[in-house]
Structure formats: structure tokens, C-alpha cells
Amino acid sequence: MSPAWVRAEDPSAVGAVRRRAVELAEQAGFDATRIGQTAVAVSEAVSNLVKHAVEGVVLVRPHPEAPATVELVAVDKGPGMADVARALRDGYSTSGTLGIGMGAIARIASGYDVHSVPGTGTVLVMHFTADDTPGPPLRASGLTRPIGDEVSCGDGFAIARNGESTTVLLCDGLGHGHIAAVAAQTAVELFEQVLEQEPVSILEHLHRGLNRTRGGAVAVARVRPGAVTFAGLGNVSGWVADAEGRQGMVSLPGIAGHQGRTLRQFEYQVPSYATVVLHSDGLTDRWAPGSVPGLFARTPAVIAATLLREAGSRRDDACVVTVRPGDGGN
Known part of the structure; x- marks a missing residue:
């Protein structure tokens, strides 16, 4: 839940x-x-x-x-x-x-x-944090919100960090409610099994493993200093965004677990000041970075929450994930 x-x-x-x-x-x-x-x-x-x-x-x-x-x-x-x-x-x-x-x-x-x-x-x-516990790196965040007053959200995400790279998953389970939530949770569990693989290989693993669920739209992105590798299947939006504008990333048509052509991954440049944004179709694509002044200078969590407020629909499950490329350090 x-x-x-x-x-x-x-x-x-x-x-x-x-x-x-x-x-x-x-x-x-x-x-x-x-x-x-x-x-x-x-x-x-x-x-x-x-x-x-x-x-x-x-x-x-x-x-x-x-x-x-x-x-x-x-x-x-x-x-x-x-x-x-x-x-x-x-x-x-x-x-x-x-x-x-x-x-x-x-x-x-x-x-x-x-x-x-x-x-x-x-x-x-x-x-x-506890007084002697280091805080999180603040490179990535994700938020979900279920449709209407539903308790279960059919969208889900996961974040994994390995050195200078951050790999994230977003899954929009087909439909709403418990059955869609099972698909999203299954995607998270499958993702955690193969974190070391390339995004397209992770997506292929999810595509095979989701065949016992309703399936959904899935995207995997690996963000590192200067670049992002992106692999998507279905109606999931991926962007490289900053205060001046955004560049879309390609997600192929299909339904993870059921329908899909040969999967591919794509490489995009990510300047140090930019943010990678993934979201389900519970957020409209019509948001614009410049519509909320100063937003893309904030942390990934604030960006995610603001986009959910500004572009999220109450008539669908919604999920947004935001990632900064980092600087190659810790």
C-alpha cells in the first residue's frame, strides 16, 4: 500500500x-x-x-x-x-x-x-535523521497519489544508487486499484533483482516477469553525471528539464508483460543543472518548466511535489520521479 x-x-x-x-x-x-x-x-x-x-x-x-x-x-x-x-x-x-x-x-x-x-x-x-546518522544524498525523489479517494495506487517507483549513478523505475499498472497496484509492486520487486544490468536489460526482465500480472507502462532510467540512459515501454513520459525548457525521451509503444516490440534504450545529455523527470499519464504533459519560477533550482523532492500539484489529475493514479545527475562524487 x-x-x-x-x-x-x-x-x-x-x-x-x-x-x-x-x-x-x-x-x-x-x-x-x-x-x-x-x-x-x-x-x-x-x-x-x-x-x-x-x-x-x-x-x-x-x-x-x-x-x-x-x-x-x-x-x-x-x-x-x-x-x-x-x-x-x-x-x-x-x-x-x-x-x-x-x-x-x-x-x-x-x-x-x-x-x-x-x-x-x-x-x-x-x-x-537520528543525530549521528548521515542524511540522504538528495539526488532523487518520487511521489505517488491514487485516483480520487482510492487507497491503493496503481503507480509505483523505485530508486537505487550505485556510486555516481542513480537508477530509477516508474511503473503505471494497467487500470486502477488493487490489481494495478499488484502490477506496480511486482515491477519494483523485479527491478530490485537486476539493478546491475543496463536499463534495456532491466526493462526486458520486467517485461517477462509482468506477464503474470495485468501489466502496465514501465520506464527505467540510469542517471549519471552528464547523461541519462532511458528505456521505456508504454505511456510513460520521460524528460530532461531545466529552467529554460525540456527535452522528451522516447518510450516505445506497448504494455509491459503483454505487448512490446524489440526494446531499446536511448542516451541523452543531462547538464549538471538539469533534472530528469519521469511521470505516468496521471500527470498531463502540458506542464512547462518556466510556469513555476525558480522551481528547477530546488531539490528533486520539491520539484516532484510541485509537478504533482500543478499537472496531476484526480481522475487517474499519478506518479512522478525526479533525478539529479550529481557531480561524480559521493
Whole structure:
């Protein structure tokens, strides 16, 4: 089952999200002090959503790059903030989503990123680690959201890192609900069996293994400094995007597990300032990098959450994965 988004519509959301954050912190081995700090920061962030946001939603989960890290993603559609730096100062209050307590949240979190546009909304992503635990590399992120009020999401993703390269999977299971979710989860399990192979070989392995499921659209991308190798089958979108525009990547027609011509992989250049974006057809292709000023200077998690807000459909399962090429270091 996919981690659940919580609507920040009334004060009960604060307690629900705090309890989930505490549960994850305990599972990750945080000590009592760090668990308490995490609970305070999460409560403050969600409380501000309840008080000030328009259509605020929040997600708490193990971080996709580091499962022993607790991540919170908060998204709203307004009112936004004109001066994020000012909102980060202690004692500053605003009618925007993150006014009260934002300075304290920033100090407690092991890391955070914020993007806000007045009249459009705010995305806040923050993560918490045990005091002596290194944080995630912040090279990749992924988010799913089920159709309507469905519990199971038929879209899924996986992220694997090996040295300077990051390999990601996105699967859009055919249809919706539990059966589609089984296909997506099977794709993740198959992906984890063959991580060392080339993307086209991974895709071939998934194509064979998904024949016992409903199948779906699948893409595999290996991102490394300067380039991405991409192999897709079905209606999955792949892009190399930056603040100035985007370049599409080729996914071949078919249904993984059932229909597919000879599979291929393609190479594309990825400048150090660019982001590789994969998404299912639960996001429209009509998003444009320039439509949200400053977005592609943010972390992959904030980019993913903003694209889900701006381009995601409530009439379909949705998934978006974002990857930065890194610099060849750690």
C-alpha cells in the first residue's frame, strides 16, 4: 500500500500526521529526544497548513533514498509567500502557510527545502535523521497519489544508487486499484533483482516477469553525471528539464508483460543543472518548466511535489520521479 496523503482540513490532521512521524522515527531508531523534536516540527508544519493553507495535503514516509530517515512533504495551493527567507526568521508571522514557527522547524529538521509563489502555493519538504546518522544524498525523489479517494495506487517507483549513478523505475499498472497496484509492486520487486544490468536489460526482465500480472507502462532510467540512459515501454513520459525548457525521451509503444516490440534504450545529455523527470499519464504533459519560477533550482523532492500539484489529475493514479545527475562524487 502506498503511503497515504492526509488532507490538512481540520486540527485532527495534526495528531494523525504526528503519530505517523513518531512511529517512523521509532522504527528508524531515533532516541526519545530526537523523536520529540521530530514530533514538534511535524506538528508545527501541519498546524500551519490547517490554519492558513488552501487545499493543503501532507505526506510522512521513510525517505526514498534513505529508509532510516523520516521525510515530510507538505503541499498547498495558496496563498504562498513572497519572501521565504523572511518567513524563516524566528518571530516572523505571515498569513502564508509557513509563517509561525518556520524558524524553529528549520533548526529541528536535518534538512529542508521550500518553494513558494504568491497566489500559487507552497511546497515544503523536510527530513529528520537520528543525530549521528548521515542524511540522504538528495539526488532523487518520487511521489505517488491514487485516483480520487482510492487507497491503493496503481503507480509505483523505485530508486537505487550505485556510486555516481542513480537508477530509477516508474511503473503505471494497467487500470486502477488493487490489481494495478499488484502490477506496480511486482515491477519494483523485479527491478530490485537486476539493478546491475543496463536499463534495456532491466526493462526486458520486467517485461517477462509482468506477464503474470495485468501489466502496465514501465520506464527505467540510469542517471549519471552528464547523461541519462532511458528505456521505456508504454505511456510513460520521460524528460530532461531545466529552467529554460525540456527535452522528451522516447518510450516505445506497448504494455509491459503483454505487448512490446524489440526494446531499446536511448542516451541523452543531462547538464549538471538539469533534472530528469519521469511521470505516468496521471500527470498531463502540458506542464512547462518556466510556469513555476525558480522551481528547477530546488531539490528533486520539491520539484516532484510541485509537478504533482500543478499537472496531476484526480481522475487517474499519478506518479512522478525526479533525478539529479550529481557531480561524480559521493
